[in-house]
Amino acid sequence: MRLAAIDVGSNSLHMIIADVTGDGQIEVIDRVKETVRLGRRSFTTGALGEEAMAMAVHSLDYFGRLARLRRVSRMRAVATSAVREARNRAQFIARIKRDTGIEVEVISGEDEAKLIFAAAQHALGLDGGPYLLLDIGGGSVELVLVKDAKPLWMKSAKLGAARLSERFLLSDPPTGSQTKHLLRHVEEEIGEQLRSARREGVLRVIGTSGTVNTLVAMARAARGEELGRLHGAVASPQEIATITDQLLEANAAARADLPGIDAKRIDLMPAAAILVDHVMRRCSARELTACAWALREGVLLDLIGNGGRRCTADARRRSVAGLAARFLDDNHHGRHVAKLALSLFDATAPALELNPDRRELLRFAALLHDIGHAIDHDRHNRHSYYLIKNAELLGFDAIEIEMLALVARGHRKQGGQFYSNELRGFSSEAKRTVRALAAILRVADALDRSHFGVVRNLEATLGPERLLLGIDSGSASADLEVWTCERRSDLLAKLLERPVILQRRAAVC
Numbered sequence: 001m002r003l004a005a006i007d008v009g010s011n012s013l014h015m016i017i018a019d020v021t022g023d024g025q026i027e028v029i030d031r032v033k034e035t036v037r038l039g040r041r042s043f044t045t046g047a048l049g050e051e052a053m054a055m056a057v058h059s060l061d062y063f064g065r066l067a068r069l070r071r072v073s074r075m076r077a078v079a080t081s082a083v084r085e086a087r088n089r090a091q092f093i094a095r096i097k098r099d100t101g102i103e104v105e106v107i108s109g110e111d112e113a114k115l116i117f118a119a120a121q122h123a124l125g126l127d128g129g130p131y132l133l134l135d136i137g138g139g140s141v142e143l144v145l146v147k148d149a150k151p152l153w154m155k156s157a158k159l160g161a162a163r164l165s166e167r168f169l170l171s172d173p174p175t176g177s178q179t180k181h182l183l184r185h186v187e188e189e190i191g192e193q194l195r196s197a198r199r200e201g202v203l204r205v206i207g208t209s210g211t212v213n214t215l216v217a218m219a220r221a222a223r224g225e226e227l228g229r230l231h232g233a234v235a236s237p238q239e240i241a242t243i244t245d246q247l248l249e250a251n252a253a254a255r256a257d258l259p260g261i262d263a264k265r266i267d268l269m270p271a272a273a274i275l276v277d278h279v280m281r282r283c284s285a286r287e288l289t290a291c292a293w294a295l296r297e298g299v300l301l302d303l304i305g306n307g308g309r310r311c312t313a314d315a316r317r318r319s320v321a322g323l324a325a326r327f328l329d330d331n332h333h334g335r336h337v338a339k340l341a342l343s344l345f346d347a348t349a350p351a352l353e354l355n356p357d358r359r360e361l362l363r364f365a366a367l368l369h370d371i372g373h374a375i376d377h378d379r380h381n382r383h384s385y386y387l388i389k390n391a392e393l394l395g396f397d398a399i400e401i402e403m404l405a406l407v408a409r410g411h412r413k414q415g416g417q418f419y420s421n422e423l424r425g426f427s428s429e430a431k432r433t434v435r436a437l438a439a440i441l442r443v444a445d446a447l448d449r450s451h452f453g454v455v456r457n458l459e460a461t462l463g464p465e466r467l468l469l470g471i472d473s474g475s476a477s478a479d480l481e482v483w484t485c486e487r488r489s490d491l492l493a494k495l496l497e498r499p500v501i502l503q504r505r506a507a508v509c
Contacts, residue, residue: 010138081139109156410438
């Protein structure tokens with residue numbers, strides 16, 4: 001079933017098109033965004049401007065054409081703060097229907113918060129916590145305090161970046177007095193919620209909107225990191241404070257030169273930064289995390305009736321299974337390699353100083369290590385790295401995605417060496433994990449060299465002088481697997497500081 005969801009926001013219009021399978025896997029087919037600024041001056045005048053409405057109708061007509069071209073079977077469109085508050089909203093909604101055929105539903109701030117929560121929960125799982133979801137639109141801000149994947153409270157406030165900019169930040173750059181008045185207003189509107197979040201001990205603020213995530217992108221750029229995939233990336237409170245100072249000291253022309261900034265949001269970023277910095281300070285969160293899923297994805301989930309509880313493990317499994325299904329057939333080889341790799345992990349993890357929770361990462365790397373074949377057989381491990389790193393894998397943070405991609409790349413001999421620049425910024429534990437999991441995956445992949453599952457079972461025994469691998473191939477010949485494994489066990493032997501010895505057995509229980 002192919003579905004589409006449209007978010008008619010105060011700043012931008014978004015559409016997401018996705019295929020949904022019978023078991024609930026979601027594959028994003030297309031995303032479209034148009035910046036039309038419906039909220040420009042509408043929060044002070046009380047009406048949507050003609051130019052903005054015309055641009056919005058034109059964009060929605062394009063969205064509708066694209067949805068038909070993509071053969072979308074069901075679609076839902078929602079509008080938020082700017083349309084919700086405009087006195088001419090009825091005329092605007094009727095005009096959209098007449099000119100595009102699209103029926104737009106105006107939703108409440110409470111419903112907006114619920115849909116944002118559903119999207120973030122599906123994308124990140126939100127186990128543990130507590131976490132504070134923060135979505136800054138053009139006209140409103142949605143806050144959701146989440147603990148153990150359940151919302152403790154939700155709040156929608158009229159504190160959007162466009163609204164705050166038009167009302168308070170009248171100079172470029174803003175004056176100190178204007179900033180103080182804005183902060184006083186923010187505290188009056190959501191101070192109670194921020195105090196509640198602080199009492200609960202919020203661990204992180206999770207940003208689900210473009211302006212919040214632009215701040216994370218700016219923090220990464222300041223660190224000299226490649227921007228790439230933003231979902232799951234983090235910024236510290238200190239980085240946000242520094243960026244806020246930079247934005248408030250610069251005029252629009254100077255802001256455009258700041259690394260990582262979105263050129264289409266230059267005028268909105270001072271207000272957004274002030275708000276985010278205030279939220280981080282008041283609730284004492286340790287970090288700001290970017291979440292790529294927001295209102296439009298929440299609308300999509302609601303459209304398919306998939307807004308129920310999703311744990312982090314479920315989000316990971318579904319997204320990995322979806323990526324594997326996209327590029328591989330039945331993936332029998334990947335599943336068999338995963339089975340063998342986990343047997344190796346269980347025997348060697350203590351000696352390799354691997355945390356038990358890294359077992360899951362190895363399994364996912366094994367399931368995805370061959371997806372690069374969809375691009376080219378030669379150097380397919382490097383293609384696997386690229387596909388994993390740039391896929392929309394949910395439930396993982398940015399470091400985990402990079403580790404997963406590197407481990408999958410390392411299953412080939414030429415990918416087994418990891419240089420310092422590739423692991424730059426990793427903790428010592430993460431560096432050790434990548435090398436060890438890649439070494440294990442190389443051996444497991446070698447033991448299914450023919451892709452026929454010849455080595456049915458593996459019994460790994462780690463002794464003080466060797467790692468003994470007892471292989472059960474039944475009556476079938478495993479010569480190819482043994483020969484390949486003997487040539488791909490060098491990295492694992494080096495890390496274990498003992499040789500890897502293969503021994504054929506009639507059967508292994």
